[in-house]
Amino acid sequence: TKVSVVGAGSVGATLAYAALMRGAARTVALYDINATKVEAEVLDIGHGIQFMPMAEIIGSDDVAVCADSDVVVVTAGAKQHAGQSRLDLAEATVGLVKTIMPKLVEVAPNAVYLMVTNPVDVVTYAALKISGLPSGQVFGSGTVLDSSRLRYLLARHTGVAVQNIHAYIAGEHGDTEIPLWSSATIGSVPLTEWRGMTGPDGTVVGRLTEADRERIAHEVVTSAYKIIEGKGATNYAVGLAGSRIIEAVLGDEGRVLPVSSFLDGYLGIDDVCLSVPSIVGREGVRHRLEIRMSVEELTGLRRSADALRGVARSLGL
Amino acid sequence: TKVSVVGAGSVGATLAYAALMRGAARTVALYDINATKVEAEVLDIGHGIQFMPMAEIIGSDDVAVCADSDVVVVTAGAKQHAGQSRLDLAEATVGLVKTIMPKLVEVAPNAVYLMVTNPVDVVTYAALKISGLPSGQVFGSGTVLDSSRLRYLLARHTGVAVQNIHAYIAGEHGDTEIPLWSSATIGSVPLTEWRGMTGPDGTVVGRLTEADRERIAHEVVTSAYKIIEGKGATNYAVGLAGSRIIEAVLGDEGRVLPVSSFLDGYLGIDDVCLSVPSIVGREGVRHRLEIRMSVEELTGLRRSADALRGVARSLGL
Amino acid sequence: TKVSVVGAGSVGATLAYAALMRGAARTVALYDINATKVEAEVLDIGHGIQFMPMAEIIGSDDVAVCADSDVVVVTAGAKQHAGQSRLDLAEATVGLVKTIMPKLVEVAPNAVYLMVTNPVDVVTYAALKISGLPSGQVFGSGTVLDSSRLRYLLARHTGVAVQNIHAYIAGEHGDTEIPLWSSATIGSVPLTEWRGMTGPDGTVVGRLTEADRERIAHEVVTSAYKIIEGKGATNYAVGLAGSRIIEAVLGDEGRVLPVSSFLDGYLGIDDVCLSVPSIVGREGVRHRLEIRMSVEELTGLRRSADALRGVARSLGL
Amino acid sequence: TKVSVVGAGSVGATLAYAALMRGAARTVALYDINATKVEAEVLDIGHGIQFMPMAEIIGSDDVAVCADSDVVVVTAGAKQHAGQSRLDLAEATVGLVKTIMPKLVEVAPNAVYLMVTNPVDVVTYAALKISGLPSGQVFGSGTVLDSSRLRYLLARHTGVAVQNIHAYIAGEHGDTEIPLWSSATIGSVPLTEWRGMTGPDGTVVGRLTEADRERIAHEVVTSAYKIIEGKGATNYAVGLAGSRIIEAVLGDEGRVLPVSSFLDGYLGIDDVCLSVPSIVGREGVRHRLEIRMSVEELTGLRRSADALRGVARSLGL
């Protein structure tokens, strides 16, 4: 199995590192226009190969290094600067996608394409249109990372293991994203009915009020800004989220992941890429789950769709 | 961290093997009255240590080998014979528990006790009463295995990854167990509303009708009998389930697991050990989740409770 | 990736379990003439899939289940009985190999064949001749298990991590096997010069005298008998050793493993299968290392070769 | 188990990430004087917790966050700038060590201290003297990373799995370091006698001449400079190397690792910290292996020792 990562920046290099450490692929190829950078990252990661499952890392500033990949992850792009909204980055990045995608599809026509570059929903839409590949074969990391942030905060708040917090964020990877509270569960308890845990002395810990939920949802949206302010980029969690998605594809897992893909008649939403819980397997996005949503959630999702479609139109897509 | 496994039979040895392979504990101690058997198992597992995360296996027919364990797993007992119902084994096994528990508690007073020996709910109740330990510190593997069987069959039927099938079996580990369909979900879709996946050509696969659910529930109950008929014991899945529970304790995970523990006013059920989704952490069972159940499910659970209480009474517990 | 395991007995089923737990293959197929047994093992292992990396287990009494495997592991055979020497089993087992191999090669012509059934060296020789496949594509687990036993005992004796004990056993997997002491090292210290560790108080622990080495070598040879006496079969360590070999093949690792393969002019030894440290990769055995041996070691190896060649001849191979 | 990482820069944060992904510790605490930075790193890593083994990450600019650690890893310091020799950084860094160590020892008196900050050998010497802790409890990551670089290059050159390349670099982590060729092995073949692999067509690949060795040794020394030039820091491999050392301590592994520790009569070398293959366990460095060295190697090691001792003296240590 071969995974190529386009863009050897903070996100791309950490994603390669995480994927290798997790044994997600036998060969990881890094491609970047910056030859010195890509060589340095390949050396630094390669030196750690001894401590990983059997694997190989290669890299180049020649796109041929991506040839015959099973999965191509696109992280090339400009860093998001403190204060800059994700949608502001759109125009330049779409230009980049127009340059890169045809070259990639030429060397790796059968790969599944995972877009990570922001604004990821618009970038995914652009990549799909430009590549002409079947919808499903091109999708974005979407709100996998946001959902993982949500679950992390809920786990810390409730004291329940994060693996038992089943909650998704849908919509845009960005400011208009929507936590799907009404279908979320903790274990098999609806999240909105969670009453906390009663200790041996009768005290209750980890209750989750509506105010808590709102605060947590707000923290999810702001945390990316906070991280970028504090360290200039986000890379660790997105590296893991990306690796998880790669594993779902290469392992043909049929895994539910809130990735960003082309919607065509999903709860009345059309002609836009955004995230809804979807089944991911060897061919990419296999199916989108029709989630029962509250009126607010559905309204929010449609608003997110309209906003994203507007951006696409304004960029001539 | 030290885990002791009491009984080096099919279940005990495989559980030790699985726990070591998963890195669940630094030291695993096997204790069995059969000295030749325990020595053989320790040698056979020890010879594989090179291929595992750093660990150590020791064993003896002297209970002192369990001293100062963090977790003690009790698998000692008689094999379940083909045709024999789980409850038939009760009497002899409760006698065994009366002999072993005091000796174990003497050498490992602070351990969390995980009962696996069948009939596991009655054995757990007996172990709790005999040991005098706080409820929570003594619990049974319960329907963790049965739930894992259910999820496996649902995953195969629907084509969704088993990690996204959130369904629990509650009640007795045995013939009266109840699948909690009404609170089960696939991703965040209620299981009872699952409509299958629509492929690119419009065909739908993996629908799940009520008849499918009944057939699958039936298969879960009968599969243990089938395995015992075919190979004389069940050991592989229970080894993994046991290891998973150990990890929840040693990692203080706050993990939701349908283990068998003492109920005291749980949905009107008292003075019996049976399985409901519970939070497991370093101290053992921390909390039992109050699941919304359908009338049939609740009736079934109470019937299961009455049956188990009846057995306990008839054994003088 | 697909691995087939022929023979769902103690060794085959445990090997399948270990390989799945380690994520060594995406699909494991079990094939056994005993349909009830194979179905029971598949169910028992399948029920644990939830606790493993993404994988699938299938099984049948129809050899077609092995179709298009990447690796086929042959464990079919009779259990070794207490007291019975490994070579005694030869005749019946060679007959079995004659029946199975052509059918396997028909459905899985490109697979690498890993023989585990005992007497493994003779079985490997037979399988190679019968299949007509290139030498290298058919080899035996050989002394991988024995070397792992040796390292385990040396690690316990010296207090050094087993991963830093570099010692191989060569020759027959059986009574005439030879520990290659003269080339063994601990860290980068020749094993024969190991002086133990000096504690802070000046006391030395873990010295390794010639008498210690002899005792340990003897324990390795006798431990299989001891385990069979105590539990009727050996399965745990061999399951891990087999999984390790599979990983070396599927990961194209170039890993040094003392597997049993056809020697043709190796240190003057010809026309026999036995174990020497060899490089294993995607195509099977890629290269045999020319180890510097002491006179005793080389003499022992040749004696082992003569004994094995004799058995092969007496079986008409 | 608790591991604290002092300094949440490239190295510290990546090391925390790697340790969590590998399950090396239950709790990782990040401590940095830069509060915004440490908070951002903790958030970014925390958001990925869902994809890791059970673990927790905390962080603060208050040293109390390190309280009661089992291991403290010190990475605080200034980045090595392109062109700057490692020893040039010494003075400022020793000042930093003088400030930090007493505070750390106060809150975590029983921790094992792993120094990573460069110049690591001098920093280790300073930390040992300042802390007053027993030699063995304070040591440096030394040439673990350099040895891993060496093995990586040798593996690529020979085509043998890196796990079977047993070669250490000793001495200073820096320009005077010495590859211990004379005791290195590939599998059990002395590295200096490695003749490559013979393919089925008789061609030999992966020979290793003296010129190859020299070129590879040179590449190891220069690669750190190259990486820093290309990406401004090295973090991925050192994160894994650090995690490996932590695992050796927490797992009480008795693992051979070329860490930097205080030498007192080692092959005639005294009163200096530098790297030689050493046994690492729960208490830290347990024993230093007396390697058979060639005259050149021993001369080189002594020269390295003299250089390091000189630096220490010039810094008033």
Ligand SMILES: NC(=O)c1ccc[n+]([C@@H]2O[C@H](COP(=O)([O-])OP(=O)(O)OC[C@H]3O[C@@H](n4cnc5c(N)ncnc54)[C@H](O)[C@@H]3O)[C@@H](O)[C@H]2O)c1
């Ligand atoms: N979707 C998510 O969840 C998520 C999370 C974090 C970051 N991101 C996004 O990922 C992207 C990368 O972030 P980063 O921090 O790694 O940025 P970065 O600036 O560190 O790296 C970008 C890399 O892309 C390379 N590049 C630019 N043009 C290229 C081209 N034509 N071909 C190949 N490589 C090219 C650059 O040389 C650079 O190395 C950004 O768009 C960021 O917003 C997305």
Ligand SMILES: NC(=O)c1ccc[n+]([C@@H]2O[C@H](COP(=O)([O-])OP(=O)(O)OC[C@H]3O[C@@H](n4cnc5c(N)ncnc54)[C@H](O)[C@@H]3O)[C@@H](O)[C@H]2O)c1
């Ligand atoms: N709860 C579950 O999900 C589950 C699943 C499978 C099996 N089981 C149960 O696990 C138990 C063990 O099954 P098995 O197949 O391993 O049986 P087994 O007969 O192979 O092993 C039982 C072992 O217990 C030992 N033993 C007996 N008395 C002992 C004592 N006083 N002290 C120490 N050791 C003693 C025996 O020597 C034997 O080695 C059975 O009760 C079985 O029904 C439970």
Ligand SMILES: NC(=O)c1ccc[n+]([C@@H]2O[C@H](COP(=O)([O-])OP(=O)(O)OC[C@H]3O[C@@H](n4cnc5c(N)ncnc54)[C@H](O)[C@@H]3O)[C@@H](O)[C@H]2O)c1
């Ligand atoms: N090489 C080693 O290091 C090593 C170690 C342990 C065991 N072994 C050997 O492995 C073999 C298996 O041992 P076990 O304990 O699993 O024995 P077992 O008796 O438990 O299992 C053997 C299985 O092979 C099946 N079988 C028989 N004929 C078959 C055929 N024609 N096609 C398919 N399946 C067939 C049987 O039905 C049975 O299930 C033995 O030869 C044993 O000596 C080798």
Ligand SMILES: NC(=O)c1ccc[n+]([C@@H]2O[C@H](COP(=O)([O-])OP(=O)(O)OC[C@H]3O[C@@H](n4cnc5c(N)ncnc54)[C@H](O)[C@@H]3O)[C@@H](O)[C@H]2O)c1
């Ligand atoms: N030994 C090795 O193998 C190896 C390999 C790579 C890097 N390094 C060394 O590791 C060190 C760190 O490198 P980096 O790239 O992470 O640097 P960096 O500049 O990215 O990070 C250093 C961090 O230390 C913090 N810091 C400074 N003073 C502190 C104090 N008193 N208390 C707590 N935190 C403090 C800074 O705020 C900064 O976040 C350097 O000395 C580098 O040379 C060693």
